[in-house]
Amino acid sequence: MTRPQPEPVQVVKQRRDAALKALVDAVPYINYLGVQFDRRGDELTAVLPFDEKLIGNPLLPAIHGGVTAAFLEITSVITLSWAYLWEDIESGAIDPDAMAAGNLPRLPKTIDFTVDYLRSGLPRDAYARAVVSRSGRRYASVHVEAWQDHVSKRFAQATGHFLMPRDKA
Secondary structure (H helix, E strand, C coil), rough: CCCCCCCHHHHHHHHEEEHHHHHHHCCHHHHHHEEEEECCCCEEEECCCCCEEEEEEEECCCHHHHHHHHHHHHHHHHHHHHHHHHHHHHHEEEEEEEECCCCCCCCCCEEEEEEECCCCCCCCCCCEEEEEEEECCEEEEEEEEEEECCCCCCCEEEEEEECCCCCCC
16 A cells, blocks of 8 residues: 655645735735734734834824734634635645635634733734634634734734634635
8 A cells, every 4th residue: 555645845835825825915904004924834923014104103102003903803814714724725625826816715704803902012013823712613713912022022912703604615
């Protein structure tokens, strides 16, 4: 009995990166804010590079609260979608090229999203990581935390509940 030859690592990485890029590029507001995602295996870390347009209070200066909330929600939705689609991306059931051409899976819809502002977001890069607490066929719960200089010094966190798409197409 012979085992099938595994795909080369570069092919797998390219497929994962292309799928993530297509998912992120599907939401114009993500590109407007400049949010990027650092992928390590199945774990995503969102990066919000600093830009003057993100400042809400120039006297402090501090990142606008709406930008902070949007950054947390974007991180939650993309992480949840990534977890939801992971097996199909890995098996090749979802084609990243088709995703890039506009054949995108449906994104989860926000039911509610509660943000805790722990301190002012300083004028520098911000990072966020989400954890899917519960994910079922119809409903998912996600917790997300954002930090700037040190992961243990969060400046915001949030919990969101999402309605999952009925199908992946």
